[in-house]
Amino acid sequence: MKKVLVLGGTRFFGKHLVEALLQDGHDVTIATRGITEDFFGSRVKRLIVDREDEKQLTERLTDKSYDIVYDNLCYSSNAAKIICEVLRGKTKKYVMTSSMAVYEPALSLSEEDFNPYEYAIAYGDRNDFNYGEGKRLAEAVVFQQATFPVVAARFPVVIGENDYTKRLQFYVEHIVREEPIAVNDLDGKLSFIHEEEAGEFLAWCGMKDIEGPINACSNGVVSTREIIHFIEENTGIKSLIQEVGDHVAPYNELTNCTLHNGKANELGFPFRGLKIEIEKVLRYYIHAMK
Known part of the structure; x- marks a missing residue:
């Protein structure tokens, strides 16, 4: 049994991380x-802290x-500096949610396509950088x-029934309401991971003898066209796709960005x-609109 601290464990995949850790005792x-x-009731201890x-x-x-500290709330160099100071001598391992x-x-x-060990550091808070630069x-x-x-789990877009x-x-x-969707590249490829799988992966990272950056994504890629086609097939409603418009589709700027998960795969993560x-989550959303 390990003594574990989770910074931010009450939303989205953080809940699944905590659940996976509790299941393992x-x-x-x-x-x-x-x-x-x-x-979680009496199954966890709680600290109220900013x-x-x-x-x-x-x-x-x-x-x-703690044996392991998980940090789902590290979005800037200042936040990272705080954790380096505060956890000095207090943990045997630190697992950061990255992206x-x-x-x-x-x-x-x-993983080699971004090298954090040699990246020049500029200090600032979350609001001083865009999301990617902050990470x-x-x-x-x-x-x-x-x-x-330190382990940094690099996730793609996380999907799930609880995605806020x-x-x-x-x-x-938009398809069910017959509202237009603006998409630039219907065939651009994307990686995703389910919220439950993301939580399980973080738990696994803490328990395995690994260090450094590590990619995590579900096996396979998907395009916006495939997402839209599945919704059309399962609702019987034709989408209204535009190249430009007010209703710009999420992930529009992310297409043709996919992860290779071979490192984690070889280390044994299934x-x-x-x-x-993704079809399971889409069915859930479709059913919720009926």
Whole structure:
């Protein structure tokens, strides 16, 4: 049994991470601002803390240490610097949720396509950078400065029934309501991972003897055209696709950006098939609109 701290474990795939850790019998503490209610009951311990407040985080973690710390809330170099300071001597391993956004868009991106160990660091908060640059800098800080082993799990777009961004849901809603969708590249390829699989992968990263950046995505790729076609087939409603318009489709700027998951695959993580996962989520959204 490992003693585990999860920073941000009450939303989306964070819930699945906590659930996977509990299923495996670990002693789990979740640290959040206490705004989002969780349903873990007495199965977890709780810390109420602002992840980006170094003084408060230091106080809350006084006299505490953990085998593994998971961080779902690291979006900037300043946030990463805080974690390097606060966790010094307090953990045997740190697993950060990172993103495909650290890469320049390309097909079959491998871990070597972005090297955080040599990336120049500029300090700032989340609002000082776009999402991708924030994640690049966060990785650079933890890999260059942490005094403990670090894993950065690089996820593509995460999909699922609990996705509060409603990006995949956008397609279903617009087609069912017969509203136009503006898409530049219908055939551009995309990688995805299901929320449950993302949580399971993070749990696995903590338990495996691995360090460094690691890609995670479901097996296979999908295009916007395939997503739209599936919705049309399962609703009997024809989509209204435009090249330009007000209703710009989510992922429009992300097409032709896919991950290669060979490293994790070789280390033994059993990725799911993307086609099955995305169709399951689309069916859920379609059913919800009936």
